[in-house]
Every structure is written in structure tokens, then in C-alpha cells.
Amino acid sequence: MSLSVRPFLAAAALAAVAALSPARAQTPAPAAWAPPDLKKLPDDAWGKLVRYGRDLNTNTPALLGPEAVNASMRFSGSNLSCQNCHLEAGAKKFGLPYVGVYGDFPQYRAREGEVGTIEDRVNGCMTRSMNGKPLPLDSLEMKAMTAYIKFLSTGVPVGAPTTGRGAGAIAELTRAADPERGKAVYAETCVACHGPDGQGKRRGQVGDGKGYEFPPLWGPDSFNDGAGMNRLIAAANFIHSNMPNGVSADNPLLSDEDSWDVAAYVQSQPRPHKDALDKDFPVRTEKPVDAGYGPYPDAFEQSAHRLGPFTPIRAAIKTLAAEAAKGK
Ligand code: HEC
Ligand code: HEC
Secondary structure (H helix, E strand, C coil): CCCCCHHHHHHHHHHHHHCCCHHHHHHCCCCCCCCCCHHHCCCCCHHHHHHHHHHHHCCHHHHHHCCCCCHHHHCCCCCHHHHHCCCCHHCCCCCCCCCCHHHHHEEEEEEEEEECHHHHHHHHHHHHCCCCCCCCCCCCCHHHHHHHHHHCCCCCCCCCCCCCCCCCCCCCCCCCCCHHHHHHHHHHHHHHHHHCCCCCEEEECCCCCCEEECCCCCCCCCCCCCHHCCCHHHHHHHHHHCCCEEEECEEEEEHHHHHHHHHHHCCCCCCCCCCHHHHHHHHHHCCCCCCCCCCCCCCCHHHHHHHHHCCHHHHHHHHHHHHHHHHH
């Protein structure tokens, strides 16, 4: 495009906007965020199951954790709650909500290289985010988890995109994220709750299954290195939209830059290791650019995948995928 065309386009665009009525010129309001109210469910078999699913999400350490009273129910490997990440029990906009998730499964899962069910997805978080064992597919707990996710997805049509799903998408940096800078952000903005050693603060005593007031961000009781939160893009967006606890995507506190750097700092810390991660993403070109572990389809170093910038990596993978498609 020649430079002289640009002012013309800008003027035309302005004229087009001016021609609209004031109401139409406003950007369309996003669909209202109105997850259904659990209090309105009757106390019948369905209502009881959905409420149990909610409790499993908010009170996970007591019901499924390594300190659960019922020792046969100790499926989770940490004292985290699902709700520590799926905020407001999966009902918070851009707080990794369950709203709209039910109708999106079964879906193709690049991590497994096959179509997975909603139960598989729950167990993905059980074995990675919770560093534990999968829930048996025929258990009451799995039934309750999926019933709760279905309840929160009420009214969202199958396959419809849900505004507010996930954790948002802040602009990426054109440089690598910087854990050293992030350390200073951590000391200023996170340390009051998550602690100088990142180990958070328990609600009660070790052994009582009450979990955390402020969850750990690394160390033995945190999510493992195969978890979604251990990827920089997922973590930076989650932190930007939700941390310090209480901010929202509409009203964040951290700048984009600080979010990337503090996420890089958190991810530079030790956490439990999951075995056989090299089996993840069997189609290598489908591996997310920010996966923290190889093998990678491209020639970028692991540190580049962990810290970015991601645009050059995406371009390289796109070329490789196109070559692979041609070779077929
Ligand atoms: C340490 C944070 C963390 C914890 C704890 C956690 N999850 Fe997740 N979960 C995530 C992240 C991050 C994603 C999105 C990953 C991705 O981008 O694919 C996710 C995705 C999901 C999804 C799919 C959501 C979607 O939008 O498709 C479900 C369902 C889910 N988790 C269930 C659970 C359940 C049930 C528990 C507790 C047993 C749990 N999670 C615990 C971080 C967590
Ligand atoms: C005011 C206290 C507070 C501050 C400050 C705070 N957090 Fe959190 N954070 C929480 C709480 C509470 C949760 C769990 C939310 C829940 O269970 O409802 C949480 C959850 C998290 C999680 C997901 C759960 C986990 O254990 O991994 C991450 C990641 C996180 N915070 C990172 C940060 C970062 C990075 C900062 C600084 C930018 C920060 N937080 C500042 C209170 C806080």
C-alpha cells in the first residue's frame, strides 16, 4: 500500500463512523456474563450431584487431597483446590471458567494427539495441575465434576465461543520475558500473599486437609511441570487477569510487561516433575510454542520456548507444518 492511500482510508473510516447513529457507533457489548445460580437448583438428585461437584472444586484437599480423611480418596497429589486456578469455583470471567466448556467436548486434544472427553480433560488437571492420579471414570466424583461443569455451561450452545473463557490474551512482548525483572515485580506485588519462598500460607495445620489461604506457586505442593499453568502464555494471562487476587481482566493491576516477567520468574522456580512428558504432543508441529519441555519441532532452544519472544518460533513452525503437509 502506498503511503498516500492511508490518509484517505482514515478519512473514509471516520466518515463512515460519523454516518452511524451514536448507538450503532459504539462497539457491541460482549454477551452478558451470567453463570447460573446454584442456589436456585432444587435439592433433588441433580441438585445434590451438582453441589457435590462444586464442593470437589472448592474443597479439593479435604475431599481428594493427600490429607483427605478418607484415605481411599487421595487422588490429588497436592493440597491445591481446583478453585485456586478455576476462580470463583469456575464462574469467574477470564479466571479459567468452566462456563461454556461442557459443549466443547469431546474435542481434538493436541497434547494427546487424539479426541478426548470432558472426563479426560478433568483428569488432565488431576495428573498435572494437581500432580495426582486420574479419577476413575465411573466414580461418583467424576460424575459430579462433569455435572457441575455442565451446570455452569447451561445455555451456551454446543461449539459456541464463550467470551470470558480462558484467561484472556494480552499483547506479547517482542523480547524474551525476564525472570530477573519478574523477581522485583514478585517482591513488590505477590510476596504479601504467596510469601518470599513462594510457598503460600496454609489455612490450618499440615495434615488437616484444609488447603491454602494463599496457594504455593512452586515447590513440592505445587502444580507439576506438565501443567498448563507451567506455560508462559497461560500463566502471564492468568496473572494479568486475576492477580493480585481480586483484580479482573476489565480492571487489571499489572502491566502486560510486568505480567510476562513475573510469570517467567514463577516458572524459573522448581516444581514436581511429571514423567514421560516427551510423549506429549505426538504431532510436534502442534506443540504450543511456550511448552516448557521438548522435543520441539524447530531448532529454537528450550529457553526460547520458555521465555519467548514467540513470533519467530510460530513462523518457523508454520513453515515446518507446511513442508510436512506437502510431503504427505
Ligand atoms: C494450577 C492451576 C490449576 C489447577 C489447580 C486446576 N486447573 Fe484445570 N486448568 C488449568 C489451566 C491453566 C487450564 C487451561 C489449560 C490450557 O490452556 O489448555 C485448565 C483447564 C481445565 C479444563 C478445561 C477448560 C477449558 O476452557 O477448556 C477443565 C475442565 C479443568 N481444567 C478442570 C480442573 C479440575 C476439575 C481441577 C481440580 C481437580 C483443576 N482443573 C485444577 C489450571 C488448573
Ligand atoms: C491478596 C493476596 C494475593 C496477592 C497479592 C497475589 N495473589 Fe496469587 N492467589 C491468591 C489467592 C487467594 C489465590 C487462590 C484463589 C482462590 O482460591 O480463590 C491465588 C492464586 C494464584 C495462582 C494460581 C494458583 C497456584 O497456586 O498456582 C497463581 C499462579 C498466582 N496466584 C500468582 C500470583 C502472582 C504472580 C502474584 C503477583 C503478581 C499474585 N499471585 C499476587 C492471592 C494473592
